[in-house]
Amino acid sequence: MKKVFAFALVLAMVFALCAPAYADGAIKIGGTGPLTGGAAIYGMAVKNAAEIAVEEINAKGGIQFELRFEDDTHDAEKAVNAYNTLKDWGMQISTGSVTSKPCEATSAETYADRIFALTPSASSVATVTGKDNQFQMCFTDPNQGSASAQYIADKKLASKVAVIWKNDDVYSKGIYETFMAAAPGLGLEVVSDTTFNDGNATDFSVQIADAQSKGAELVFLPMYYDAASLILTQASAAGYAPIWFGVDGMDGILSLEGFDTSLAEGVYLLTPFNADSDDEATKAFVAKYQEKFGEIPNQFAADAYDVVYAYAQACEAAGITADMSAEEICDKMIEQFTSMTFNGLTGEGMTWAADGTVTKSPKGMIIENGAYVGID
Amino acid sequence: MSFLNFLISGISLGSIYAIIALGYTMVYGIAKMLNFAHGDVIMVGAYVCFLAVSKSGLPPVVGILAAVVVCTVLGMVIEKLAYKPLRQATSLAVLITAIGVSYFLQNAALLLWTPNPKIFPALFARTVDGKKVTGFQLFDGQLRISYVTVITIIACIIIMVVLTLFTSRTRTGKAMRACSEDKGAAQLMGINVDTTISITFAIGSGLAAIAGVLLCSAYPTLVPTTGSMPGIKAFTAAVFGGIGSIPGAFIGGLLLGVIEILAKAYISTQMSDAIVFLVLIIVLLVKPAGLLGKKISEKV
Numbered sequence: 032m033k034k035v036f037a038f039a040l041v042l043a044m045v046f047a048l049c050a051p052a053y054a055d056g057a058i059k060i061g062g063t064g065p066l067t068g069g070a071a072i073y074g075m076a077v078k079n080a081a082e083i084a085v086e087e088i089n090a091k092g093g094i095q096f097e098l099r100f101e102d103d104t105h106d107a108e109k110a111v112n113a114y115n116t117l118k119d120w121g122m123q124i125s126t127g128s129v130t131s132k133p134c135e136a137t138s139a140e141t142y143a144d145r146i147f148a149l150t151p152s153a154s155s156v157a158t159v160t161g162k163d164n165q166f167q168m169c170f171t172d173p174n175q176g177s178a179s180a181q182y183i184a185d186k187k188l189a190s191k192v193a194v195i196w197k198n199d200d201v202y203s204k205g206i207y208e209t210f211m212a213a214a215p216g217l218g219l220e221v222v223s224d225t226t227f228n229d230g231n232a233t234d235f236s237v238q239i240a241d242a243q244s245k246g247a248e249l250v251f252l253p254m255y256y257d258a259a260s261l262i263l264t265q266a267s268a269a270g271y272a273p274i275w276f277g278v279d280g281m282d283g284i285l286s287l288e289g290f291d292t293s294l295a296e297g298v299y300l301l302t303p304f305n306a307d308s309d310d311e312a313t314k315a316f317v318a319k320y321q322e323k324f325g326e327i328p329n330q331f332a333a334d335a336y337d338v339v340y341a342y343a344q345a346c347e348a349a350g351i352t353a354d355m356s357a358e359e360i361c362d363k364m365i366e367q368f369t370s371m372t373f374n375g376l377t378g379e380g381m382t383w384a385a386d387g388t389v390t391k392s393p394k395g396m397i398i399e400n401g402a403y404v405g406i407d
Numbered sequence: 408m409s410f411l412n413f414l415i416s417g418i419s420l421g422s423i424y425a426i427i428a429l430g431y432t433m434v435y436g437i438a439k440m441l442n443f444a445h446g447d448v449i450m451v452g453a454y455v456c457f458l459a460v461s462k463s464g465l466p467p468v469v470g471i472l473a474a475v476v477v478c479t480v481l482g483m484v485i486e487k488l489a490y491k492p493l494r495q496a497t498s499l500a501v502l503i504t505a506i507g508v509s510y511f512l513q514n515a516a517l518l519l520w521t522p523n524p525k526i527f528p529a530l531f532a533r534t535v536d537g538k539k540v541t542g543f544q545l546f547d548g549q550l551r552i553s554y555v556t557v558i559t560i561i562a563c564i565i566i567m568v569v570l571t572l573f574t575s576r577t578r579t580g581k582a583m584r585a586c587s588e589d590k591g592a593a594q595l596m597g598i599n600v601d602t603t604i605s606i607t608f609a610i611g612s613g614l615a616a617i618a619g620v621l622l623c624s625a626y627p628t629l630v631p632t633t634g635s636m637p638g639i640k641a642f643t644a645a646v647f648g649g650i651g652s653i654p655g656a657f658i659g660g661l662l663l664g665v666i667e668i669l670a671k672a673y674i675s676t677q678m679s680d681a682i683v684f685l686v687l688i689i690v691l692l693v694k695p696a697g698l699l700g701k702k703i704s705e706k707v
Contacts, residue, residue, distance in 0.1 A: 067514060068632075071522035198677055225676040230636055233626040236416035237671040240409060257524045257628050264627060268541055269551060289461050289526035289627075 056353045057097035058346060058360075060085070060339070061117035063137060064129030065105035072283070073331045074102070077129045077151050079324050080332035083316070084339035094346050095353070096339065103128060107136035114140050122146060123357045124364065126338050127165070129331065131155035131172075131201050138165045146357045147364040149341060151334035154279075155201045159387035164361050166368050166387040168334045168341070168377070170303070172205025175278045176253065177213040178393050179206070179301055183249060184217035186395075188274055188299070193223035193247030195238045195262060197254050200228075206253035206278055222247050232258050239266045242273065249274040256284035263294040274299065282330045285401060292401040301393040303377040304333035305405050313376050330377070337375035344373060411550055413672045414665065419556035421664020423622050425563050427641030428648065428656035430614040433570060436651035437587045437607045440498060443505040444485060446638020447512035448612050452478045452619030453527065453629055454520055460528050467530040474616040482612020486605055494601070509635070516631035524630045527623035531555050555625045562617060563657055570610075570653050583607055587651075647687055649700025658698060663687075 062081065064074030078100045085098045099120055101113035110133030117125070118140075125141050127150030128134035134153030141148040142162040149166040150158060156173060159165045170178070183189060194210065197203035214221055222245040225238040239262065242250050250266075250273045252259050259281055266272070277284075277300040284295050306317050306327050316336060320328040328336075345351075345367035351360055373381045378391030395406040427449060434442045452474040459470035489508050493501050531554040532541045542553035574580035582603045585593040594600050622637055623629050641660060648659025663683060670682040690698065 067517050068522065071517065072524075075522075225671075227676065228680065230640070230680050231667060231671075233637065234416060234420045234668065237413060237668060238676060240412065240672070244409065257630065260524070260526065261626060261628050268553065287524055287526055289457070289528060291526070 057089075057095040058351060058353050059097050059099070059121050059123045060126060060342065061099050061101070061114075061120065061122035061124075062126030062128070063101045063103040063110045063113040063117070063133060065133075066100070066102040068104040068106075070105040070130055072329075073152065074100075074105075074129045076329050076332040077126070077335035080316075080320065080328060080335040081126065081151075081339050083319055083323065084336045084343075088339065088343045094343050094351075096342070098339075103133045103137075105130050105133060107133050110134070110137050111140060113137075118144065118146075123353075123355070123360050124148070124342060126151060126335070127158070128153055131158060134158045135201075138162055141165065144357070145361045147361040149338050149368070151338045152331045155205050157201070162387065163385070164365055166383055167389055168338050169279070169330075169389070170391075170393065171388050172202055173209035174388070175301065175393070176206040176209030176211075179251065179253075179276060179278060180210050180213035180217050180219060182301060182393075182395055183251075183276060184219055188276070189247075189249035190218060190220060191222045191246055191248050192219050193225075193242030193245065193250045193273070194221060195225050195227070195235070195242070195250060195252055195254070197232070197258065198226040198228055200254070202255075202280065203253050210251060210253065227258070233261070235262045235265050236269065238262070239269055239271055243269070243271045247273055249276055252277045252281065255280040256282070256287065260284055260287055260290055260294075263298070264291075267294050276300070279303070279330050282403075285398065285403065286327055286329075292398070295398045296400075298398045299406075300396050300398075300403075302330050302396060303391060303393055304330040305394060305396060305403055306333075307403055308405070310376075316376060333376040337373070337377050340375055341368075341373045341381075345371060409672075413668050415550065415552055415556070417665030417668035418661060419553060419559070419625060419664070420668060421644075421661035422556060422559040422563055423618070423625055423637065423660075424641045424644045424663050425657045425660025426559060426566070426614070426618040426621055427637055428645040428660045429563065429566055429570070429653065430611045430618060431638075431642050431645045432648075432650055432653060432656040433614065434607055434611040435645070436653070437583045438490075438604050439587065440490070440501045441505060441642070442608075442611065443502070443638075443642075444508035444512060445611065445615055446634035446636075446641070447509045447516075448478050448482060448485075448615040448634070449619035449622060449638060450516060450629075450631060450634035451481060451512060452616030453623040453633060454516065455616070456530075456620045457525055457527055457623070457629055460530065461525075467528075470530070471617070471620050474620055475613045478616035478619075479609045479613040482608045482615070483605055485612075486608040490608075491601065491605075494604075513631050513635065520631065522631060524628050527627040527629050529627070530620070530624050531558055553625070555621060559621045559625070562621065563660075566614060566617075567653055567657055574653075579603070579606060643684070643687060646697055647690060649697030652697070652699040652701070655697055655699035662698075 064077050065071050066074045085096045103110035103113045110128050114137045125146050125148040127148040128137045131153045135157045138158045147164045151168045154169045154172045196207040223242040275298040279302045281300040282302045349363040349367050368383045369385050381391045396403045455477045456470040456474040459465045459473045489504050532539045544551050582598045586603045590600050644659040644663040645656045648655030667683050671679040
C-alpha cells in the first residue's frame with residue numbers, strides 16, 4: 032500500500048513539474064456551475080454558450096482564450112473545491128459561479144486571491160458586495176424586484192398583488208424583499224404573501240387559495256420555472272386566472288418538456304434576453320447554439336456569451352497577454368469594467384458600477400401563442 | 408368551505424405520502440432495513456411511465472404496467488447487487504449502502520434523462536368539450552376534488568388490504584413474517600431467507616412504481632430528484648404511523664399531509680415544515696413506536 036502511495040506521489044510530482052512548461056498563449060478562463068444535479072440546466076447553458084463564444088473569439092485570431100468549466104452541483108462547498116481545481120490549473124480570470132449560493136462562496140475566494148470574476152448569472156447582492164473585483168453580467172436580485180414593481184405600476188397591470196416566494200432560496204428572497212420595499216410607494220397593495228421551500232414544493236393549493244380569496248389581480252412569482260409550472264397548473268385546476276408576473280427564472284418555462292403552454296398564456300416576465308428577437312447577433316447565436324446543442328438558448332446562455340465577449344473587449348483594450356499574472360490582470364480588469372460600455376445580447380450600452388452591479392434595462396415580455404413576445 | 412378545501416388538499420397530499428410510506432414500511436417490516444433508495448425507485452417508475460405514455464404514445468395502463476415491471480426488476484437487481492452481499496453486515500452498513508444506491512439512481516437518471524424538468528402527462532383526466540378535466544366539483548364548484556386523489560386513496564386501501572392478506576394468508580407471506588421475526592430460526596425451518604427478502608424487495612419496488620405514477624400525476628413536474636423529498640416525508644410518515652405497520656403507514660401519511668396543509672393555511676406558510684416535524688417529535692415522545700407501532704421489549 033505504501034509503495035503504491037509513494038509511486039502515486041512521484042507521478043503527481045512529475046505531472047506538477049510538467050504543467051507550467053505547457054503554455055500556449057491563451058488566457059485561462061475558469062468557472063464553476065452545476066453541470067449535474069437539479070440546477071444543471073443553468074450550468075450547462077452557461078458552459079455551452081461560453082464554449083461557443085470562446086470558439087468564435089479564438090477563430091478571429093486576436094485574443095486567445097482557454098476555457099475550463101468545473102461542476103459544482105449547485106453546492107457551495109463543492110464550488111470552492113472546483114474553484115481550487117481551477118486555481119491549480121492556472122486560471123487567470125474567472126466567470127465566478129453560475130448560481131447564487133455557490134457564487135457567494137467562490138467570490139470570497141476570488142476576492143482573497145485577487146482573481147477577477149464576472150459572473151454571468153449569480154444575481155444575489157452578497158456575491159458582489161464589498162468585493163472590488165467581483166462583477167455581475169445579470170441584474171442583481173434587488174434590481175429585479177424593484178424593476179418588477181416599477182413595471183407593474185407603470186403599466187397599471189394591477190393594484191392588488193399577491194407574492195409567492197421560495198424562502199430557502201437567496202435568489203427568490205432577494206427579489207421578494209426589494210419588491211416588497213418598492214411596492215407601497217408605487218401604489219401596489221400586497222394582499223397575500225406566502226412561501227414554500229424545497230421540502231414542500233409540491234402542493235400550492237394553500238398559497239393559491241390565499242391569493243384568490245384576498246382578491247389579488249396579479250400574482251408575482253419570483254422563482255424558477257419548475258415551481259412556477261406547478262403553480263400555474265394547480266391554479267388552473269382551481270379555476271384561478273390572475274395576471275402572472277415572473278422574473279428571469281421564469282425564462283425556460285416554454286421549453287419544459289410536456290408542459291401545456293396554454294397554461295402560461297399571458298404570463299409576463301422581465302428578462303434581459305429574448306431568443307425570438309430579430310437582432311442579427313441574437314439570431315446568429317441562437318442558430319449556432321441550436322445547431323450544436325439542439326436547444327433554444329435561455330437567458331443564462333446569453334449572459335455567459337456576453338461575459339466571454341466582455342472579457343475579450345476588456346482584454347483587448349487593456350492589452351492583456353497570457354503571460355500576465357492573475358493579480359496584474361485583476362487590477363486592469365477592474366479599471367476596464369468600471370469605465371467601459373459593452374453591447375451584448377442581453378442589452379445595449381451596459382455599464383458597471385464600482386460595486387460590481389450592471390446597469391442595463393430589462394425587457395418586458397409576455398407569453399403569447401406559446402412564444403415569448405417583447406412588449407416594448 | 409375553505410377549511411374543507413384545505414382538508415381535501417391535505418388528504419390528497421397525504422394519500423401520496425401514504426402510498427410511498429407503504430413501500431417503505433413493507434420493506435422495513437420484513438427485511439428490517441431502511442431502503443433509502445425507495446424514493447428514487449419512485450422517480451424511475453415515473454420516468455418509465457412518462458417515456459411510455461408521452462414519448463411512445465402508449466395507453467396509460469400500458470405505461471403503468473411498464474413502470475411496475477421495470478421497477479420490480481430494478482428492485483431485485485439492486486437487492487442482488489447492493490444489499491445481498493451485506494446480509495451479514497451491520498444494519499448501519501446496509502443503511503449507508505442504501506443512501507449510496509439512492510445517489511447512484513439520481514445521478515444515473517441525470518445522465519439518462521438530463522436534468523431538464525419534464526411535465527408528466529395527465530393520466531387521470533377526461534376530455535369535456537375539448538378541455539381536459541382533472542377532477543370534479545361539489546356544491547357549485549366550491550369544493551374541488553381531483554381524480555388522482557380519489558384514485559390514490561382507493562389504490563392505498565387496495566394495496567393495504569392485499570398486503571395484509573398476502574402476509575397473513577399465503578405461504579410466501581408467512582415466510583416473510585417468519586423472516587422478519589427471526590431470520591436464523593426461519594432458515595432452520597426450511598425457509599429460503601434470501602429468496603424471501605428478494606421477493607419483498609420486488610413487491611416494495613413494484614409499489615414504488617405505482618407511487619411514482621400517482622405522485623407525478625398529482626404534482627406533474629418530473630426531475631431526477633423528484634422522489635427524494637417526498638421519499639423522506641413518506642419515511643417520516645411511516646415512522647409517525649409506526650414503521651413496519653401497514654395500516655400505520657396509511658394513517659401516518661394521511662395525517663402528515665393534512666397537518667402540513669392545515670399548518671400552511673392557518674399558521675404560516677414559512678413554518679409549515681417545522682410544525683409537521685414538531686408534531687412528529689411530540690408523537691414519538693409520547694408513543695416511541697409510532698401511532699400503530701408494536702412495542703418490542705428487548706430481552707437482556
